[in-house]
Amino acid sequence: MSTKLFAKSLVTAAVVVAVLVLFALGGCSADDAPPVAQTPKVQVMTVQLQRQALTTELAGRTQAFMLADIRPQVGGIVQQRLFVEGAEVKAGQALYQIDPAPYKATLAEAQATASKARVTLKSAQATATRNAALVKIDAISQQDNEDAQVSLLTAQAELQVAQAGVDTARINLGYTRITSPLSGRIETSTVTPGALLVAAQTTALTTVQQLDPIYVDITQSTTELLRLKRDLASGALQGNSAEGEAPVLLTLDDGSPYNHAGTLKFSGVAVNQGTGTVTLRAVFANPEHLLLPGMYVRAVLELASDDKAILIPQKAVTRSASGVTSVLVVVNGKVEQRVLTIDRAVGNQWWVSAGLNAGDQVIIEGGQKVRVGAEVLAQNSDARGVPRAVAPTAIAQGN
Known part of the structure; x- marks a missing residue:
């Protein structure tokens, strides 16, 4: 009985060992199988020619369109200030009243002098007419005539x-009422009623500035200016305006955009020797007076x-230690640099000026996983951002 049990145990053990061996063999064969080689995938963009405006961002400073420093043309005591500081004034509006009494007296004196001169002239005319008749009949001498x-x-x-004295006196009397030569915003007054003014004094009484429209003076380096002129002359770039009035946009000091576009009106003809720049002047509408001088x-x-500009993402471009910039492209299914x-x-x-042509497939994703000469599967992104395969065929290049 014991012999049969022993034999049965041996058989069972043998079966278990056989099963374990089979499992071990099966596992080893699965793990040791060589992997199937797969062609790496890269995401590409197809180069297309497009219109690109050449813009440059420059520092600028606002200037009043017109500015007038108000100074007296005659001396005297200020009787009244006739405006509100910081308000809008119109051309011809009275700003100050100087005591007119001395100038009224001067005008009256000049008018009296003119009246006396008229009487003298009338008497001289009568004498001259009479003597002209008498000399004809030899009643008086030729010398008397x-x-x-x-x-x-x-x-x-x-x-x-x-009469000229009368006109001068009348003009000076008119100057006692100081008016604004232009429409605009007036600044604070430097004098008050009772102040003594001197004709053509150096200190302005106040200032009037026209703010709509308004100038923006911009500085541009001569290097950029010469480069632009060369590109325009060679035909690489086309000017945007036959009249030379290029459009200008503004960004305010706080980073917000200005709502009104302007036009470039003037380009300086002299270079600042200290900064190597030229001054450009643009004019902008300023109805809200948001821009101040x-x-x-x-x-x-x-x-x-x-x-025919070519633009590619910056992430697709690499730069070597020596400063050489390059990209990887897919040509006939293989990577080229x-x-x-x-x-x-x-x-x-x-903005690429040389090295690429229309139709080139530039690798924008996955370039770090491939090497030059390797075969790859190129994928473009559709409008939804979903990759789609591109057949590795030759692509025609345009000019």
């Missing part, structure tokens, strides 16, 4: 001098455009 004619001419000149702004000028010439940054893209 000539003296009478000279007296007439002298009386006429004296009347003209007297002296404010610092950033001006974005659209100077020209390129109808292209050396680029970068013109400038446009947002998060590079």
Whole structure:
């Protein structure tokens, strides 16, 4: 009986060992099988020619469109200030009243002098007329007649001098009422009623500034200006305005955009020797008076455009230690490296001036996982951002 049990135990053990061996063999064969090689996938963008405006952002400062320092043209005591400081005034509006009494007296004196000159002239005319008739009949000498004619001419000149004195006195009387030469916003007054003014004094009584429209003076380096002129002359860029009035946008000092676009009106003809810059002047509508003279702004000028520009994401470009910029492209299913010439940054893209052509497939994702010469599966992104396979065929290149 014991012999049978022992034999049965041996059989059971043998079966268990056989099963374990089979499981072990099966596991080893699955783990040791060589992996199936797969072609790496990369995400690409197809280069397309597009119109790109050439813009430049420059520092600028606002200036009043028109500015007038108010100074007295005659001296005297200020009787009244006729405006509210900081208010809008109109051209011709009275601002100050100077005591007119001395000037009224001067005018009256000049008028009396003119009246006396008229009487003298009338008497000289009568004498000259009478003597002219008498000399014809030899009733008086020729010398007496000539003296009478000279007296007439002298009386006429004296009347003209007297009349000029009247005009001068009347003008000076008018200057006692100081008016605004232009419409705009008036600043604070530097004098009060009772102050003594001097004709043509150096200190202005106040200032009137026209703020709508308003100027923005912009400085541009001569390097950028020369580069733009060369590109326009060569035809690489096209000017945006036949009249030379390029559009200008503003960004305020707090970073907010200004709602009104302006136009470039003037380009300086002289270079600042200290800074190596030229001054550009743009004019902007300013109906809300948001822009005040002296404010610092950033001006974005659209100077020209390129109808065949190539833009690629900055993340697709690599730069070597020596400064060489390049990208990886897919040509016939294989990775190639292209050396680029970068013109400038446009947002998060590079504006490429050489090294790429229309139709090139630039790797924008997955380039760090592949090497030059490797076969890859290129995928473009559709409008929804879902990758789609691109057949590894040759792509025609456009100009």
